[in-house]
Each structure stands twice: as structure tokens, then as C-alpha cells.
Amino acid sequence: MENRRNFFHLHLISDSTGETLISAGRAASAQFKLHNPVEHVYPLIRNRKQLLPVLQAIDKEPGIVLYTVVDQELAALVKERCEEIEVPSVNVLEPVMNTFQAYLGAPSRRRVGAQHRMNADYFARIEALNFTMDHDDGQAPDGYEEADVVLVGISRTSKTPTSIYLANRGIKTANVPIVNGVALPESLLGATKPLIVCLIATSDRISQVRENRILGTTSDFNNGHYTDRATISEELKYARSLCARHNWPIIDVTRRSIEETAAAIVALRPKLR
Numbered sequence: 314m315e316n317r318r319n320f321f322h323l324h325l326i327s328d329s330t331g332e333t334l335i336s337a338g339r340a341a342s343a344q345f346k347l348h349n350p351v352e353h354v355y356p357l358i359r360n361r362k363q364l365l366p367v368l369q370a371i372d373k374e375p376g377i378v379l380y381t382v383v384d385q386e387l388a389a390l391v392k393e394r395c396e397e398i399e400v401p402s403v404n405v406l407e408p409v410m411n412t413f414q415a416y417l418g419a420p421s422r423r424r425v426g427a428q429h430r431m432n433a434d435y436f437a438r439i440e441a442l443n444f445t446m447d448h449d450d451g452q453a454p455d456g457y458e459e460a461d462v463v464l465v466g467i468s469r470t471s472k473t474p475t476s477i478y479l480a481n482r483g484i485k486t487a488n489v490p491i492v493n494g495v496a497l498p499e500s501l502l503g504a505t506k507p508l509i510v511c512l513i514a515t516s517d518r519i520s521q522v523r524e525n526r527i528l529g530t531t532s533d534f535n536n537g538h539y540t541d542r543a544t545i546s547e548e549l550k551y552a553r554s555l556c557a558r559h560n561w562p563i564i565d566v567t568r569r570s571i572e573e574t575a576a577a578i579v580a581l582r583p584k585l586r
Contacts, residue, residue: 320525322376323350378402437483445480448487466512
């Protein structure tokens with residue numbers, strides 16, 4: 314019997330860099346070998362305005378929700394909304410903090426990001442995260458020259474989670490979707506500073522992830538071409554032709570974890586280490 318992997322959405326909401334959640338989520342996911350998480354990382358969520366679009370994204374792509382939000386009002390909002398749409402959620406730090414409070418007999422100060430030292434590396438990561446969130450999925454194309462890395466690739470090749478992982482290492486990363494027949498921004502083609510890398514995967518892998526992606530979409534969503542393997546093969550062919558034309562390196566993420574993909578990207582440009 315074919316050992317087909319199943320995919321599920323894993324939403325990680327943090328009022329800091331998200332490193333704690335990413336580690337916890339991946340440690341738990343690793344125990345379920347036949348189920349691969351499609352990670353959605355939302356760092357620096359510190360007010361209601363930032364949180365509401367995240368809750369809408371969860372509603373569209375329901376799955377497991379892990380969060381580290383020390384603001385009790387925001388944490389309550391996450392819990393309440395998850396209960397309304399019937400998705401499981403865990404406030405990862407709360408049970409640990411309650412144990413500490415009970416043993417020490419003192420309340421937590423509830424400081425956002427208290428686990429991070431306020432040093433130059435920390436601020437570099439925060440700056441990189443802000444840059445990466447602002448330049449996700451082709452946003453703010455005028456800023457590509459400021460990036461350390463720009464990831465390109467067709468839909469569902471792990472561009473966003475890889476960008477977030479690199480940003481957590483202080484690497485300013487933008488990502489740009491490749492759409493068959495659509496020209497890439499001139500600001501990207503003319504950029505000289507960033508390392509531009511194309512992420513690809515097999516058509517089977519992308520089709521499976523896309524099938525999972527459409528869970529929770531509206532009933533009138535046309536998924537025929539989106540998940541069709543022949544169409545995906547044409548998309549990949551177009552992406553490869555762009556890379557050949559511009560001499561961009563290609564990384565196949567089919568059997569790579571996010572960490573392995575990031576390591577391969579860093580290895581392409583030693584000064585990023």
C-alpha cells in the first residue's frame with residue numbers, strides 16, 4: 314500500500330519571534346510521521362488589530378492552533394474564536410506559568426519576549442522579522458534591494474515558513490510567487506544585493522499540499538487547475554525556465570524540512586552564516 318502522507322494546518326501565534334512555538338510545534342509534529350504540518354507562523358502579534366486577520370486566516374484554513382500570547386485579553390480572544398469555529402487550541406506557556414506561580418507563590422510579570430536578551434542579535438532578528446512580514450508573498454516590491462535573500466517559487470513550495478525561519482536568524486527574507494506566464498517585478502530582476510533562490514517540489518507533493526490548502530475555502534472555489542498535476546508540471550517548467558534565464562539556484566524541498574532548506578540557502582551565500 315502506498316505510504317501517502319497527510320497534511321494538516323498548524324497555526325503558530327506569538328507576541329514575540331515565534332521561536333518557542335516553532336520548536337514546540339515541530340517537536341510534537343515529529344511524533345506523527347504520516348502527518349505533515351503546513352505551518353502558518355504569525356510573529357509579533359501584540360494588539361487586537363494585528364490578531365483579527367490571523368483569526369480570519371485560521372477560519373479559512375482550520376487546523377491546530379498553538380499560541381504564546383501573554384496579554385490575557387488577546388489570549389482569551391484566540392481561545393474564544395477557536396472554540397467558536399471548533400478548532401483545537403493550546404496556550405503553550407500558560408500551564409508552565411501556572412506551575413511556576415503555584416510553586417513560587419508569585420505571579421508572573423507577563424513581559425512579552427522576556428525570554429530574549431535585548432542584545433544586537435535580538436534586535437537584528439526583530440528587524441528581519443518585520444522586513445519579512447512586510448515582504449511576504451510579493452508585497453512591497455520596491456524593497457527587494459534591501460533583502461538578504463529573496464525566495465521565488467510557485468504556490469505551496471514552503472516560501473513563507475522558510476522566510477520566517479531565516480528571519481529568525483536575522484536574515485531579511487522576501488518571497489515572491491511565480492505564476493505561469495506572469496512576469497516577475499522589475500525591482501526583483503534588477504536587484505543586485507540579495508541572493509535569489511527558487512524553491513520547487515514534485516508535482517505530487519505540491520498537489521497534495523494544495524488539496525489540503527483548499528480545505529476551509531468557500532464552496533465556489535475552483536480547485537481544478539490548482540491541484541491538477543499536469544498544470545503544476547507546467548508551472549514548475551515555467552519556474553525552471555526563469556531560473557535558467559537569470560542563473561538562479563534551485564532547491565527541491567520535497568524531502569527537506571524547513572531547517573534543511575534554510576541551511577541549504579545559507580550555504581549558498583556564506584556571508585549569511
